Amino acid sequence: MDHLDAEGSVIRSGRLLADAVLKHVSIDRVVVVSFSGLKGAASSYFNVFLRRIQEVCGLAVFDSVIQLEFGTSIQKQIFDRSWNAMQDGLRNSPLD
Amino acid sequence: MPQAQIDFDINEGLSSVLALGDQLRQLDQARAGDRCLIDLSSCGHLSPDGVSVLGVIVLDLKHAGVVVDCLPPIRDQVRQYWISSGMEQLVQSGVCKSEILHSGEVAPLQQHTKAAFSDSDQVVCMVRRFIELSADHEEYLRICVNEVIQNVQDHSESAVGCVMTALYKEGCGEIRVAIVDRGVGICNSLKKRFPDTTAVIALERVTKGRYSAMSRSNNMGLGISNVCGIVNELGGDMLILSGNASAEKRTDRPWNIVESLKSFAGTGVFFTLRVGS
Numbered sequence: 001m002d003h004l005d006a007e008g009s010v011i012r013s014g015r016l017l018a019d020a021v022l023k024h025v026s027i028d029r030v031v032v033v034s035f036s037g038l039k040g041a042a043s044s045y046f047n048v049f050l051r052r053i054q055e056v057c058g059l060a061v062f063d064s065v066i067q068l069e070f071g072t073s074i075q076k077q078i079f080d081r082s083w084n085a086m087q088d089g090l091r092n093s094p095l096d
Numbered sequence: 097m098p099q100a101q102i103d104f105d106i107n108e109g110l111s112s113v114l115a116l117g118d119q120l121r122q123l124d125q126a127r128a129g130d131r132c133l134i135d136l137s138s139c140g141h142l143s144p145d146g147v148s149v150l151g152v153i154v155l156d157l158k159h160a161g162v163v164v165d166c167l168p169p170i171r172d173q174v175r176q177y178w179i180s181s182g183m184e185q186l187v188q189s190g191v192c193k194s195e196i197l198h199s200g201e202v203a204p205l206q207q208h209t210k211a212a213f214s215d216s217d218q219v220v221c222m223v224r225r226f227i228e229l230s231a232d233h234e235e236y237l238r239i240c241v242n243e244v245i246q247n248v249q250d251h252s253e254s255a256v257g258c259v260m261t262a263l264y265k266e267g268c269g270e271i272r273v274a275i276v277d278r279g280v281g282i283c284n285s286l287k288k289r290f291p292d293t294t295a296v297i298a299l300e301r302v303t304k305g306r307y308s309a310m311s312r313s314n315n316m317g318l319g320i321s322n323v324c325g326i327v328n329e330l331g332g333d334m335l336i337l338s339g340n341a342s343a344e345k346r347t348d349r350p351w352n353i354v355e356s357l358k359s360f361a362g363t364g365v366f367f368t369l370r371v372g373s
Binding site for chain 1: 213216231234235236239242243246250305306313317319
């Protein structure tokens with residue numbers, strides 16, 4: 001099932017996906033999220049998705065309840081950079 | 097009547113864009129109800145970089161209620177690009193109606209005020225008219241375009257958003273993409289969160305990544321540095337102009353980030369990607 005904003009907004013689409021995942025996530029069930037077929041997802045899309053998940057259940061349990069599948073290696077790279085930045089907590093302290 | 101005389105070639109790259117921006121600065125004094133004139137009749141060459149700068153300034157002037165008159169280029173080839181890039185229509189009607197013009201190696205001017213996945217569609221379609229774009233190259237191209245436009249939406253405060261145009265160079269399999277806004281500039285945006293920011297430091301920070309004005313909750317300071325990484329990986333060129341600084345990356349060379357004597361009103365991001373064989 002696609003979770004894309006009707007107008008194609010990157011930010012709203014990230015939020016929609018996160019909310020859909022959160023609806024199904026539980027401690028004894030893994031939710032599979034596939035990004036294959038999604039083209040041109042910029043960092044903000046993954047940032048919004050991750051931040052929403054973080055707000056509701058934290059990122060500590062992420063790997064155990066959410067399984068991600070990527071369409072291309074560059075898509076995974078962009079996600080990984082968002083993930084790392086999120087983990088480093090940019091909001092509270094400037095890096096470097 | 098404020099007027100700008102563009103009687104030189106507008107190539108790709110720093111010096112041409114700065115020279116153009118400098119000439120167009122004469123129009124800053126125009127106010128609502130005024131007429132102004134841009135004279136390109138002696139212009140001998142136009143590039144995507146130049147067209148995007150001209151395009152966003154014309155939009156901005158029209159948005160402010162200024163009547164913009166234009167003497168288009170006379171030379172055949174330049175005149176042809178003037179039309180196919182959408183500039184003629186933009187001057188006449190004040191809007192980018194890209195669907196009418198969409199043909200050839202030019203992705204005509206498009207105005208973007210909100211970031212959407214589809215922002216990169218036109219550029220991808222244009223390249224596909226010439227080559228079978230691989231899934232990876234398509235993704236690289238889409239991400240670069242979408243990252244820049246998302247940045248404009250999040251940080252620029254540009255009343256007219258940004259304009260984008262692109263040109264595919266069949267001979268070398270390269271695409272040149274130009275995206276320009278008329279916003280507050282990267283330095284002013286970053287200063288809100290990092291008061292020590294200067295124009296040069298701002299560009300050093302955004303090209304390196306992990307510095308963000310955090311204008312919105314989706315910001316992590318990754319957008320421009322993601323574009324830089326892709327351009328670097330594909331061996332392309334990139335130029336960022338914002339306020340009083342420029343950042344230039346040429347294939348196999350480190351970033352050259354310097355203060356410029358001429359200030360650029362807004363931010364321009366121009367990059368070349370090799371997408372063909």
